[in-house]
Amino acid sequence: MVLAYSDVAIVVDERDDLFYTRAALHAHRPEEGRITVQPTPAGGSSAALAHDMLYALGKRLAPGPDSPDVWLDAANAAWLAAAAWGVASGVRHVVVPRAHLLTDRRIDQLLAWRELTGAQLTLLWQRAPHWMPSALAQVERRISGRDQFEALLNEPGPIPARPSFPPSPAAMTGPAVMLARQPPARQPRDARPASLTPRRRPPPCAGATATAQLVQASRPVVIASEDADALTTLAHPLIAAALSVLVFTQAHLGSLRFTRDLDIAGDVSAIKLHEASHRRCPLYAVPVWARLLLAGARAYHRLAAHPPGVSVFAPLMLAEARHLRAHAQGLSRPDLPLSLGVPAP
Incomplete structure (x- = not known):
């Protein structure tokens, strides 16, 4: 029964x-x-x-x-x-x-x-x-x-079509949306992505969705299928997502320090990275194989009750990202830039 x-x-x-x-x-x-x-x-x-x-x-x-x-x-x-x-x-x-x-x-x-x-x-x-x-x-x-x-x-009722990515911050309610609507801190006049034209630019450090309306996202780097498979099976959402971003963008680990919830597009098709001065904040297209991994990191961030403006990958930066480095050794890419420092402009 x-x-x-x-x-x-x-x-x-x-x-x-x-x-x-x-x-x-x-x-x-x-x-x-x-x-x-x-x-x-x-x-x-x-x-x-x-x-x-x-x-x-x-x-x-x-x-x-x-x-x-x-x-x-x-x-x-x-x-x-x-x-x-x-x-x-x-x-x-x-x-x-x-x-x-x-x-x-x-x-x-x-x-x-x-x-x-x-x-x-x-x-x-x-x-x-x-x-x-x-x-x-x-x-x-x-x-x-x-x-x-x-x-x-x-029963088909409780089973939706996948993937079911978490809603974007714009669809959220409660205190988190109030934080998301606060105006960004003032930045120097030239604090904008290099690829944006002077006539049309979003506010400094706008999220991925706003930036994508003005800038075409850079294409992701194609990686070996065995690396994609290895990343897909990683158990911790933050580690899986962080390593995938480093692999398909060839970005520096330090750029993840400032990656917020709102820097991941609502449909997880793009991600925006930052540097400390915010003079170059590139937008990258997210390959299909990595979208579920980034969606998992964002869900982890939200289920932990963090507001959209807080860094998604901040917990990884503790102890010099040793857990991230240990998992990176299992990939076929020995050249991952896993130093915590941000490269000079």
Whole structure:
């Protein structure tokens, strides 16, 4: 039987029928916005279930005690990363088999993730329902039978077309939009991108969308397919996006220091980089393979409740970007400009 409460459905499979497990595994179709998360048996880490979620989203954590993915050992950071990737990739339905083996804490983490992303959550409870924790006990309707379960998995309602990029700052409401509407700080008269004409120019340090109305974005550098694949599987949204920008723009790491939310176009088709003096702030087209990565970084930034004017990549600049450097060593591009200093004009 299926117990449904709001956007959470619990499939009670007391007899542990193999049909339900197989159906759940076959339902894993990320391209349709639906993933199946298989919990790691006896995973002792507080972030273990979040890691399982990242794995289902196509992300791979670097192994080892000195891993550059040490950030994601913390449960809050790992779940935030999983939420960012879920939002950016348009995941609207998550199926979790053998949920009866999860602790109350991990069930609470799953429910919190659902609240953060708005996705449908379906749990396979393969045990007697009276063992269900209080967080799952409040249900409003019950549906029994295999046909109803298959219908739930194939329901088109909660599954939008992907990618589902986060809304642009212009579509936001609340305090963040007030910050975004504040006039920019006054800059010297010549503080403008070199490619802008004197007659038509946006305000100093305008965002990517405003700049794109006046300036044609520079073409991205074509990279090896193996590098694109390696970047796509990186687990931390900020690291994946930062490295992708450095690769397809050949820009200096220091230029990411000033990259704000509003420097990423609403459809993630362009990104604007900055230098300290803001005399040259180039606009780059974002290649298709990198758009989901930048969307993930922006979602991570927004889910962490940062306003649009704050640097998206600021956390990477700590400890001389050592996590970023460690991941860069795995690429076939040994010439990445990973010094934190900004090149001289």
